[in-house]
Amino acid sequence: MAQNKSHESTGPNQRQLRVAETIRRALSDVLARGDVHDPDLNRMSITVGEVRTSNDLKVATAYVLPLGGIGQDEVLALLERNKYELRKLVAKKLTLKFSPELRFQLDRTFDQMDETRRMLAQDRVRRDADAPDDDEADEA
Template identity: 70%
Template structure:
């Protein structure tokens, strides 16, 4: 399922978007500051592109990418391994009644943007676009 596809045709509610964005900011900050007690995770620079909250706000899926795109499998594994601590820190930081369960996926929109840039950089494509 792609990130922008919803079953009922309606997009996420304002509340889902707000919770997702709040969690995204908190998670980014926690990862940047290295608040997690996992040296493997702290060594990595991770971009949190988006966090999507489920309609019942019980699950938050974070779309992440390690800097430079290297070690994608490892980054998802490390985040999953530290999920309980991340969730606890987010809950403390945001003072949420209920902190959603965290899921981690690789953010593929970055790959698509790079691919688009690469395509537009090719001479024959550039010629077609400019004609």
């Protein structure tokens, strides 16, 4: 009797992680070298922070950010405009049967880190973080 599979997300498997990192490196190389035939895209410095793939490896979402965070909407528009050429250039570096469709989103991890730093810098939070734990007070 077959077991019912849970619909819960278990996270990416090793193959997805390996393919995603290969795509991230290939895309970073293509963008850094200016291999795309679009001078507007080539003049921008873009960081590819992470790539996530779908379970079937047919879609790869690249999380990108322009240097200094300036021109985010322009970068997304340029990447979208050149996604077919980017897909072709990245595919040359992959050993997959099919080249995944590329999608682009802004990398928000830097915003999250800034917000965390801001919260940790608040007096109330610093006071709470510096206060001894109850276990430490009992040991003294």
